[in-house]
Amino acid sequence: xxxxxxxxxxxxxxxxxxxxxxxxxxxxxxxxxxxxxxxxxxxxxxxxxxxxxxxxxxxxxxxxxxxxxxxxxxxxxxxxxxxxxxxxxxxxxxxxxxxxxxxxxxxxxxxxxxxxxxxxxxxxxxxxxxxxxxxxxxxxxxxxxxxxxxxxxxxxxxxxxxxxxxxxxxxxxxxxxxxxxxxxxxxxxxxxxxxxxxxxxxxxxxxxxxxxxxxxxxxxxxxxxxxxxxxxxxxxxxxxxxxxxxxxxxxxxxxxxxxxxxxxxxxxxxxxxxxxxxxxxxxxxxxxxxxxxxxxxxxxxxxxxxxxxxxxxxxxxxxxxxxxxxxxxxxxxxxxxxxxxxxxxxxxxxxxxxxxxxxxxxxxxxxxxxxxxxxxxxxxxxxxxxxxxxxxxxxxxxxxxxxxxxxxxxxxxxxxxxxxxxxxxxxxxxxxxxxxxxxxxxxxxxxxxxxxxxxxxxxxxxxxxxxxxxxxxxxxxxxxxxxxxxxxxxxxxxxxxxxxxxxxxxxxxxxxxxxxxxxxxxxxxxxxxxxxxxxxxxxxxxxxxxxxxxxxxxxxxxxxxxxxxxxxxxxxxxxxxxxxxxxxxxxxxxxxxxxxxxxxxxxxxxxxxxxxxxxxxxxxxxxxxxxxxxxxxxxxxxxxxxxxxxxxxxxxxxxxxxxxxxxxxxxxxxxxxxxxxxxxxxxxxxxxxxxxxxxxxxxxxxxxxxxxxxxxxxxxxxxxxxxxxxxxxxxxxxxxxxxxxxxxxxxxxxxxxxxxxxxxxxxxxxxxxxxxxxxxxxxxxxxxxxxxxxxxxxxxxxxxxxxxxxxxxxxxxxxxxxxxxxxxxxxxxxxxxxxxxxxxxxxxxxxxxxxx
Numbered sequence: 001x002x003x004x005x006x007x008x009x010x011x012x013x014x015x016x017x018x019x020x021x022x023x024x025x026x027x028x029x030x031x032x033x034x035x036x037x038x039x040x041x042x043x044x045x046x047x048x049x050x051x052x053x054x055x056x057x058x059x060x061x062x063x064x065x066x067x068x069x070x071x072x073x074x075x076x077x078x079x080x081x082x083x084x085x086x087x088x089x090x091x092x093x094x095x096x097x098x099x100x101x102x103x104x105x106x107x108x109x110x111x112x113x114x115x116x117x118x119x120x121x122x123x124x125x126x127x128x129x130x131x132x133x134x135x136x137x138x139x140x141x142x143x144x145x146x147x148x149x150x151x152x153x154x155x156x157x158x159x160x161x162x163x164x165x166x167x168x169x170x171x172x173x174x175x176x177x178x179x180x181x182x183x184x185x186x187x188x189x190x191x192x193x194x195x196x197x198x199x200x201x202x203x204x205x206x207x208x209x210x211x212x213x214x215x216x217x218x219x220x221x222x223x224x225x226x227x228x229x230x231x232x233x234x235x236x237x238x239x240x241x242x243x244x245x246x247x248x249x250x251x252x253x254x255x256x257x258x259x260x261x262x263x264x265x266x267x268x269x270x271x272x273x274x275x276x277x278x279x280x281x282x283x284x285x286x287x288x289x290x291x292x293x294x295x296x297x298x299x300x301x302x303x304x305x306x307x308x309x310x311x312x313x314x315x316x317x318x319x320x321x322x323x324x325x326x327x328x329x330x331x332x333x334x335x336x337x338x339x340x341x342x343x344x345x346x347x348x349x350x351x352x353x354x355x356x357x358x359x360x361x362x363x364x365x366x367x368x369x370x371x372x373x374x375x376x377x378x379x380x381x382x383x384x385x386x387x388x389x390x391x392x393x394x395x396x397x398x399x400x401x402x403x404x405x406x407x408x409x410x411x412x413x414x415x416x417x418x419x420x421x422x423x424x425x426x427x428x429x430x431x432x433x434x435x436x437x438x439x440x441x442x443x444x445x446x447x448x449x450x451x452x453x454x455x456x457x458x459x460x461x462x463x464x465x466x467x468x469x470x471x472x473x474x475x476x477x478x479x480x481x482x483x484x485x486x487x488x489x490x491x492x493x494x495x496x497x498x499x500x501x502x503x504x505x506x507x508x509x510x511x512x513x514x515x516x517x518x519x520x521x522x523x524x525x526x527x528x529x530x531x532x533x534x535x536x537x538x539x540x541x542x543x544x545x546x547x548x549x550x551x552x553x554x555x556x557x558x559x560x561x562x563x564x565x566x567x568x569x570x571x572x573x574x575x576x577x578x579x580x581x582x583x584x585x586x587x588x589x590x591x592x593x594x595x596x597x598x599x600x601x602x603x604x605x606x607x608x609x610x611x612x613x614x615x616x617x618x619x620x621x622x623x624x625x626x627x628x629x630x631x632x633x634x635x636x637x638x639x640x641x642x643x644x645x646x647x648x649x650x651x652x653x654x655x656x657x658x659x660x661x662x663x664x665x666x667x668x669x670x671x672x673x674x675x676x677x678x679x680x681x682x683x684x685x686x687x688x689x690x691x692x693x694x695x696x697x698x699x700x701x702x703x704x705x706x707x708x709x710x711x712x713x714x715x716x717x718x719x720x721x722x723x724x725x726x727x728x729x730x731x732x733x734x735x736x737x738x739x740x741x742x743x744x745x746x747x748x749x750x751x752x753x754x755x756x757x758x759x760x761x762x763x764x765x766x767x768x769x770x771x772x773x774x775x776x777x778x779x780x781x782x783x784x785x786x787x788x789x790x791x792x793x794x795x796x797x798x799x800x801x802x803x804x805x806x807x808x809x810x811x812x813x814x815x816x817x818x819x820x821x822x823x824x825x826x827x828x829x830x831x832x833x834x835x836x837x838x839x840x841x842x843x844x845x846x847x848x849x850x851x852x
């Protein structure tokens with residue numbers, strides 16, 4: 001009692017020790033029924049509870065307070081216990097006692113003379129540990145002076161922990177020997193001194209304070225993990241403690257012996273990214289790191305990358321990056337993955353380039369000025385193609401491809417610094433495909449050859465023209481013309497010859513059969529090559545489709561071709577009178593011209609729904625939709641149309657996707673004609689206007705008795721007795737236009753029929769809403785069946801393009817939270833897809849990662 005009495009005068013009457021019956025919480029503490037082994041070195045509070053199961057663990061009390069099942073909590077913990085799990089368990093066991101012989105401890109005292117555990121106290125509190133720290137008065141942080149801690153223990157103030165839990169008093173800056181009930185006790189600890197007898201000290205079996213190293217290495221209470229004894233590792237244990245605490249015991253044992261480099265990697269999780277951030281902007285990088293992160297970063301730079309960020313010039317480090325010095329290979333790969341993120345690195349590399357010409361072992365792709373020099377040489381090479389004949393120009397293009405093609409794999413292409421190297425890929429493809437003329441001597445043979453391979457030449461030309469930007473566009477157009485025009489001319493001449501030799505072999509395709517559940521979509525001017533690209537887009541969207549060739553009605557203009565592919569084709573007069581001004585047929589009963597509005601009325605009269613605008617119709621019936629502005633854009637913009645056709649195809653694909661999602665069983669895409677596109681304009685052909693009733697760029701109707709001379713003639717689809725003359729080869733009667741149609745050529749006459757398979761399910765799921773919270777997207781869907789999957793992708797139909805780890809199944813509530821793990825994807829365009837059980841895309845919605 002002497003000690004108790006001596007202690008009491010420091011505490012004051014209001015906080016003096018109360019009897020057991022004044023502490024009802026104590027009776028609800030933890031206990032065991034095992035025999036006591038006695039408590040040594042700590043008065044009547046012995047360490048006999050070590051290693052014994054408590055009657056009611058504190059973890060269970062905390063779980064119940066949160067409304068959780070203790071079984072669930074423990075099973076999750078024991079599956080792969082972390083450093084933190086083991087520590088919490090050790091603190092729990094520290095308060096165990098034998099309820100038959102001992103009173104429960106009033107508190108667990110945790111002395112920490114070196115203050116090594118301070119960085120972990122916030123995490124312990126978040127885990128629900130009833131932890132309180134000696135220090136300045138900050139009750140919201142569970143920190144305060146000794147008198148406040150005594151009030152927490154004695155519950156003279158209302159503490160946040162339950163009465164069933166034993167409070168843990170963390171005492172940084174003081175060791176076990178400082179907790180003493182005599183005059184030598186530090187002033188700050190005097191209110192707590194008597195708890196040495198009423199409570200229990202948590203320390204090692206050898207009575208020393210628990211250090212982080214000791215706890216890691218201890219096989220009984222701690223994790224049993226070997227740790228290096230050097231100073232750097234000692235410092236790293238403390239600096240990395242918040243991250244170290246979340247490592248599993250298994251992973252730590254696998255990394256043993258724990259060394260400084262491993263600990264630094266926990267603090268700086270992505271060292272490559274951190275180094276690139278530092279190279280891009282050293283000052284901003286430093287300001288974004290905490291002290292312990294700065295120290296770890298400096299250690300990593302010295303050990304792995306061979307430079308000291310505290311003294312080195314960033315240009316020196318950039319040179320090591322560009323030279324792919326030892327340890328820098330993955331850093332360069334990381335830069336190549338997302339160069340836009342590290343814009344400052346580009347200029348650092350520019351300044352860091354070694355003097356003199358590159359050697360055999362250098363990396364020319366590292367230095368931006370080397371790529372710029374190569375781009376200038378390529379520009380000169382492409383500019384000179386227009387002066388060459390087609391065969392020499394093709395050879396030169398392929399030589400340039402061998403010299404510069406590799407640069408498309410360089411990082412500078414991603415940054416938009418190699419536009420001509422990108423164009424060259426398409427020019428080389430064009431050079432290869434124009435080596436040989438289109439095969440075949442008959443209409444059927446040439447149509448088959450064009451639909452199999454010929455269209456690839458046309459799409460290569462379009463791709464080359466589309467890729468050219470700015471001032472480079474002019475030289476690319478000249479290059480395309482130099483090798484594309486002769487191939488176009490040869491194909492058109494041969495096709496016209498085949499028609500003249502056997503006119504009856506040219507049979508326009510019939511209109512598609514419109515059954516129940518079928519919607520016919522008319523896309524004006526959908527040339528065969530663009531239809532093949534549309535097929536690729538639809539397949540990437542997860543929509544099943546096929547494309548087959550047919551022959552367009554003649555002449556290849558909308559007035560003739562559109563009625564021919566419509567459901568009302570059979571109602572149009574095949575004895576239409578000689579046209580005036582254009583090849584427009586008539587209705588047989590009224591003799592009125594078949595114009596757009598009248599055609600739609602006739603289609604509707606046949607019990608076919610007209611799906612104007614964004615209407616989706618009733619998918620159990622039949623439908624007719626018109627969509628797309630390809631032909632209008634071509635006439636308006638000429639060769640500059642190359643920048644619009646890709647956008648139009650995307651719009652058409654989205655419209656088809658909406659119809660599929662609506663539940664149409666089958667969508668058939670048809671068109672009226674193709675077209676010719678030649679940079680610099682189609683060559684002119686002479687046909688005096690006074691010899692014609694009317695004259696269009698690619699065909700004309702001669703006056704009766706006017707000679708056709710050597711011009712190819714062909715019969716009208718709506719009256720075979722009416723014959724038109726076509727412009728020879730790829731010429732135009734009104735020369736100069738770059739985009740035209742109406743005549744005889746594979747590009748104008750061989751047209752696609754795109755057949756899309758829908759599900760026929762009118763209860764397709766839909767994306768109702770999606771809300772980004774950082775990189776987590778909360779998606780709500782409607783109509784999703786059991787087994788329906790949700791994902792975020794860059795390509796709807798490509799599972800390998802998932803940004804959300806493959807996605808997850810829709811919950812019963814119709815919502816899913818998807819996490820994009822790569823923060824470098826923030827701001828990128830993506831697609832939310834609803835997938836059926838068989839993996840097919842049932843619905844899609846565009847989004848921007850992280851929100852707009």
